[in-house]
Amino acid sequence: MTEARKRDSLAIGAVRRDFAPWLDPNAKPLIRFESVTKRYGDFVAVDNLTLNIFEREFFCLLGPSGCGKTTLMRMLAGFDEPTSGRVVLADQVINGIPPYRRPVNMMFQSYALFPHMNVEKNIAFGLVQDGLPRQEIRDRVADILRLVQLTPFAGRKPDQLSGGQRQRVALARALVKRPKVLLLDEPLGALDKKLREETQFELMDLQVNLGMTFLVVTHDQEEAMTMADRIAVMDKGTIKQIAPPGQVYEQPSSRYVAEFIGDVNIIEGKVSAVESGRLRIERADGLGSLLIEAPSEITTTMGQSIAVALRPEKLVLHRDAPAGATNLLSGEIWDIGYLGDWTIYLVKLESGKIIRVSRANASRFVEQPLTWDDKVYLTFAPEAGVLLTQ
Template sequence: MTAAAEGRKRDTLAIGAVRRNFAPWADPAAVPLIRFEKVTKRFGEATAVEDLSLDIYEREFFCLLGPSGCGKTTLMRILAGFEEPTSGRVTLAGRDLIGVPPYRRPANMMFQSYALFPHMSVEKNIAFGLEQEKLPKGEIAARVAEMLRLVQLEPFARRRPDQLSGGQRQRVALARALAKRPKVLLLDEPLDALDKKLREETQFELMDLQVKLGMTFLVVTHDQEEAMTMADRIAVMDRGRIVQVATPGEIYEQPATRYVAEFIGDVNILEGRIGQGEGGRWHIAAPEAPRGLLVDGGGDGVAPGRQVAVALRPEKLRLLQDEPAPGTPNVLAGEVWDIGYLGDWTIYLVKLASGRTIRVSRANATRFVERPITWEDKVFVTFAPEAGVILTR
């Protein structure tokens, strides 16, 4: 292994350790870098952000996730200084930002519309902010070269924006935003125009760069996979409010509401009524399960007689051709309605006796299957009690 390769390996191991151990939100003594306090923003009669409070910590890779029109970009623009809140307070490093113009804030924003200078080359666009700060020429050249490598645009350094594709222009905008190394980097759908493979590569490059530079990243996206890959924590937004703030694993495995469960990843939702509890588990009567359901835990509001939803991720379901033994909990009978082969996974749509269709994912761990499951097969779907999440909201 070369010295350069060994250095990259050490850097990767160090970055992994930093990300694993990073959780300032769990420390009661930690002071947030960014704080939104009861922020509301109205545009005429429309409310874009409503009574929203949120803390973001130094060196955190934070993501605002939600559908179009949920208020995530408005919240970012308030932090950047391009919008003023109708009410509430925003602070950065303890400083009240209300009334502070954008150019006086230690934050830089990458715009979704690129906002590149058409008469400048790629490298000049990237260097522009550094030249405005009058950095030494050698430092500017080194920083520009680093950014060009990051976004894989070294062969295009001398081209103008009109000689680039849309994805390439977006990468120039990303490089320019990163070049100044602000205290907080604001990214509005930063990878939206990139192709799938490059987008995935850039996600990891962004994560590595963020740790190496010790910067705070705030990213707005509607792409769930992008948020789950990059973020230390995610705030899921809906109609101007935050529904849940948690790590990607917590958001996926323990959604706080039905909205979050359905928005993040694929999920099956079964309706039922809570029966009696038993050793930390609840019996739930559901139309799809003649034997009933047995599900772990549940949070506030779980009580006998309560109508609830049970969220089940497709990959946590088992698909069987033989009926499970009597007494096996959580058995749903049905018929294979459709099949989608994705290479690493196969997706089965199973139509239950009630007429409800559920989604089951199976990893293709071997190349050959002795008894392949195919269309119209009678099958049984089962899951462990801990696989379900009881939702009361």
């Protein structure tokens, strides 16, 4: 990495760290969905949804197929109209305004490049349609080609490019019109894993450098967690949680969010005692209890059914039962998955429940490695468990 690139990366990192307009009560959202509902006959794709997105935010709509995320994006783009409610952009209600008159641009998953045009003409197409002066078109196209590092490929046609290069052409064509908001529908789905990971960081850098608002639709959790300032987790036309990636992962608001984002173990139980701000949870399988940190926003009663969410990396594997462990589970290794940087262990508890544990492979060699059918013990800190009441 060059010194200039290092300086740029440091500057971008500082911008992303300090950016949180949603915490400012005086900040005005750039985009507002106000009680928006979209029906297709009897099917409700978006159900009375309210959402604010701020200027310069990299916002992600995340959810399974059919949850309403693409419908929401299409209503902002103007390809669909709400059945009820308002879509507001920069203080203007845009219901009924055709797509070509909205200051947004959309990059489709298929890229939709013109095969008979070279890269330069593909990028310039929208500007030509808008009737901009030729010199301005040339200048804008040259600038965006430099930005997406495609200047040497300006004369090539799409079939002469790699998948990653075609993705950049589609991105450049969307950006060259300088929209207020760029909409990206599964933008990296056609790329292989390594290229997809590289492009995620390139998109983040590009978005900060342009100072533009990005709205991304994806079902890829890793993609959303890497790129977004905030994530809206959707299900059945509603939003289950809106928060920065770390908060969504570490403090899921519901069982649905906990199970949808990343890997998680769910242990059922009932509240049996309160001990110095911590809850004692009797396991539903009758094989002991757990002590879990009790957040102030959760109100519980004795005997209340509750679930404890445990991320696999928060669990520690032991060959022998550690003395004085606060939270202890025991079982046998049922299966092992070696991923290089991590090893995944599936541990079968005495109750028959399978618990997933991940361990970082920090050393090339491990003395007495754990293997199938080994008896093991699992421990975790009280603050590692997340209490879920819904």
